[in-house]
Amino acid sequence: MSEVRCATHGLQQATFVCQHIADGLLTRNRVGFFWTDETPENPRPDAWCSACNDRVQATNGDWIGEALAHLEVKTLCGACYDMAKVFHTGDNPWS
Numbered sequence: 404m405s406e407v408r409c410a411t412h413g414l415q416q417a418t419f420v421c422q423h424i425a426d427g428l429l430t431r432n433r434v435g436f437f438w439t440d441e442t443p444e445n446p447r448p449d450a451w452c453s454a455c456n457d458r459v460q461a462t463n464g465d466w467i468g469e470a471l472a473h474l475e476v477k478t479l480c481g482a483c484y485d486m487a488k489v490f491h492t493g494d495n496p497w498s
């Protein structure tokens with residue numbers, strides 16, 4: 404498990420999400436939240452938005468071509484990931 408230092412949350416687990424989830428958290432624009440299965444080793448698996456999910460369905464689940472071109476993976480700290488998941492699945496992490 405790799406770590407990342409977040410300006411807000413300090414040293415945290417490094418997590419990986421598509422650019423739309425990371426940007427949406429900053430701009431508070433809800434884009435949906437899809438993720439691979441959680442495992443005991445990683446409770447914060449890689450995640451992507453609804454639009455990326457549509458594109459990866461079109462490639463039968465492979466991150467290739469259009470799906471990969473729009474993904475642009477960003478690193479989020481574990482605490483930011485938790486907030487992004489709450490926000491993009493429809494709740495308000497700031498309330």
Ligand SMILES: [Zn+2]
Nearest residue numbers: 421423452455
């Ligand atoms: Zn996306």
Ligand SMILES: [Zn+2]
Nearest residue numbers: 409412480483
């Ligand atoms: Zn953070």
